[in-house]
Amino acid sequence: MTILDGILEDNKKFVESFEGEEMSHHAQKKLAILTCMDCRLIDFFEPALGLERGDAKIVRNAGNSIVGEDAIRSIGAALYNLGAEEVLVVGHTECGMAGADAEALKEKMLARGIKEEDIAKYDIAEWIGGFDDEEENVLNVVEKIKNHPLIPEVPVHGLIIDIVTGELKVLKEDY
Structure with a gap:
């Protein structure tokens, strides 16, 4: 069973038991x-x-x-x-x-198949938005x-x- 299969199964149970009501989107x-x-x-x-x-x-x-x-x-x-x-x-x-490490993130990206030249197009520290x-x-x-x-x-x-x-x-x- 995939993660999505579990979510869909849980959703089916939810819908069967939920008594919905109209609500404003405000x-x-x-x-x-x-x-x-x-x-x-x-x-x-x-x-x-x-x-x-x-x-x-x-x-x-x-x-x-x-x-x-x-x-x-x-x-x-x-x-x-x-x-x-x-x-x-x-x-x-x-x-x-807090304390997000841009270099560690870059290494994880490379390990997951992201190309070095694609990573180089970004300031990874700014892109991830970490802070101290x-x-x-x-x-x-x-x-x-x-x-x-x-x-x-x-x-x-x-x-x-x-x-x-x-x-x-x-x-x-x-x-």
Whole structure:
């Protein structure tokens, strides 16, 4: 059985037992959230913030970082089209992107068959978006969002969630 086969089997069970309801595609709590894709946040992040289905637009990526324009584009869509009025940037303790090693990543790429000449087209450290300190990263991302020319003046708050306890620490309140 493949990973996909297991997911499809689980989905079939879910659909059979789920009683669906129509919901608005607008964020009911008027929040757009940028956070990490860390698997430890599944079934942990939303309850820790008191969020339920339909409450917020959540953008997840490696290290809750702004690398390129995609996260900014998603935040903009949430603000302009999907009912969000405030932004939270929520990093977490023990993030795997903290201290990301570009040279080690390059070696892993080569080992998986990526051509040296293709790797050479990128600044791998910039491409992966690693950082040294989770809190500093959150504050930098808050500033990138606030200073982006296509993002309107809205509150952009910065927080860290403890990956073990779920406790939130406010790094920047913005009103």
